[in-house]
Amino acid sequence: MAEANILPNTLARRLFLEVHALAEPPAGPAKGAALQELIRRIGFVQVDSIATVERAHHMILWSRRPTYRPEDLARALERDRTLWEHWTHDASILPAEVFGHWKHRFARDRGRLVERWTGWQQAGFHEKFDEVLARVAEHGPVSAAEVGEGESRGSTGWWDWHPSKAALEYLWRVGELSVTRRENFRKVYDLTERVLPGHHREAEPSEEETLDWACASALDRLGFATSGELAAYWGLIGPEAAKGWVARALASGRVEPVEVEGADGTLRRSVAWPGWRARAEAVAEPPGRIRVLSPFDPMLRDRNRAERLFGFFYRIEIYVPEPRRVWGYYVFPVLEGDRIVGRLDARADRGAGVLRVRAFWPEAGVRWGAGREGRLMAELDRLARFAGCDRVELAPDWLRETVRARTPGPGV
Numbered sequence: 001m002a003e004a005n006i007l008p009n010t011l012a013r014r015l016f017l018e019v020h021a022l023a024e025p026p027a028g029p030a031k032g033a034a035l036q037e038l039i040r041r042i043g044f045v046q047v048d049s050i051a052t053v054e055r056a057h058h059m060i061l062w063s064r065r066p067t068y069r070p071e072d073l074a075r076a077l078e079r080d081r082t083l084w085e086h087w088t089h090d091a092s093i094l095p096a097e098v099f100g101h102w103k104h105r106f107a108r109d110r111g112r113l114v115e116r117w118t119g120w121q122q123a124g125f126h127e128k129f130d131e132v133l134a135r136v137a138e139h140g141p142v143s144a145a146e147v148g149e150g151e152s153r154g155s156t157g158w159w160d161w162h163p164s165k166a167a168l169e170y171l172w173r174v175g176e177l178s179v180t181r182r183e184n185f186r187k188v189y190d191l192t193e194r195v196l197p198g199h200h201r202e203a204e205p206s207e208e209e210t211l212d213w214a215c216a217s218a219l220d221r222l223g224f225a226t227s228g229e230l231a232a233y234w235g236l237i238g239p240e241a242a243k244g245w246v247a248r249a250l251a252s253g254r255v256e257p258v259e260v261e262g263a264d265g266t267l268r269r270s271v272a273w274p275g276w277r278a279r280a281e282a283v284a285e286p287p288g289r290i291r292v293l294s295p296f297d298p299m300l301r302d303r304n305r306a307e308r309l310f311g312f313f314y315r316i317e318i319y320v321p322e323p324r325r326v327w328g329y330y331v332f333p334v335l336e337g338d339r340i341v342g343r344l345d346a347r348a349d350r351g352a353g354v355l356r357v358r359a360f361w362p363e364a365g366v367r368w369g370a371g372r373e374g375r376l377m378a379e380l381d382r383l384a385r386f387a388g389c390d391r392v393e394l395a396p397d398w399l400r401e402t403v404r405a406r407t408p409g410p411g412v
Helices: 009-019 032-042 056-062 070-080 096-118 125-139 163-173 207-222 227-234 239-252 276-282 303-310 370-386
Strands: 083-087 091-095 177-183 186-191 256-261 267-272 290-292 332-336 339-349 354-362 391-394
Touching (some): 009 207, 009 256, 032 056, 032 091, 070 177, 083 096, 083 177, 091 096, 096 163, 125 163, 125 186, 163 186, 207 227, 227 239, 290 339, 303 339, 332 370, 354 370
Parallel strands (some): 354 391
Antiparallel strands (some): 083 091, 177 186, 290 332, 339 354
């Protein structure tokens, strides 16, 4: 392979961080139009309920803009309606302007979800669709707790939904309902026509337009990608459709082949927009400031990609029995410049006003000295304030030795 077609690992990491708004100093406004533009730039922000320090969607935005405050996101979602919550690979906050592209997914999911969910839901949940829609239309927004009175539940653990709850979730997944707000993280649903502005609801892109948008916009936000990575980014198209788009784009010269060097020196065939080398070389060395990232940060969402580029194997161990955990229940990756330098086990005790740090593990090959420790302490102070705490408390044995073993069990 000609060296001209190889994107060295250092440049690949920097380009990847640049498209994720992590190659620049964490500064700038984070409300109104600036917040909208940040989310548009990184594509979407995954929503997650776990709040050992702060919920994932808030940490993702704070790590890029320390002036960010959760009430600004709520305002954009619930009042300005410039953002919208729906499904990519998981529940996510997206620019409202992309709504039209989800219509093809809504259409595909109508039959597919009924068939799939019938296997684990109680029979008859699909018979509740009209009843639930009528309830919302006549009486306004509802949560799952406000429907299905007297309905029995199954014994399926996490999926322990009564039929009306399943109907609500289904109607959200196929676009008839939308999340109008959350109350204590519980979704509150309303008719989509009362949530999304008309100019977004009325957009009707063709399937070809959505395929092109999904691939091109994913490549914008990944910097370089395989067809599989393009397909997985939004979750709107299948692998074969993405493979066909890549083949046509290569044949026309719209994209170029590139061999991306991984952290271990191996090369992976990908595609990128023309000018990829100049763009990568133009990215300045990321600032040395340490940042604590959410485990669901867009940079880390594709665990395999993070391992290839950064040599960082990571799984959340919330589903791993405690005796089998290598790291901890919910451990935060720590970024310094263009390297992931450690893992942090911390919890916000808001009642006591304390951010409690149980452990920090430097990554293999990271030399831990006074300078790095000082930068970590400064970030922990910032994180404590963001989480509503007054101070940081370190466990006596908080600084640990690197554990080289991979995480066992069903981590995510």
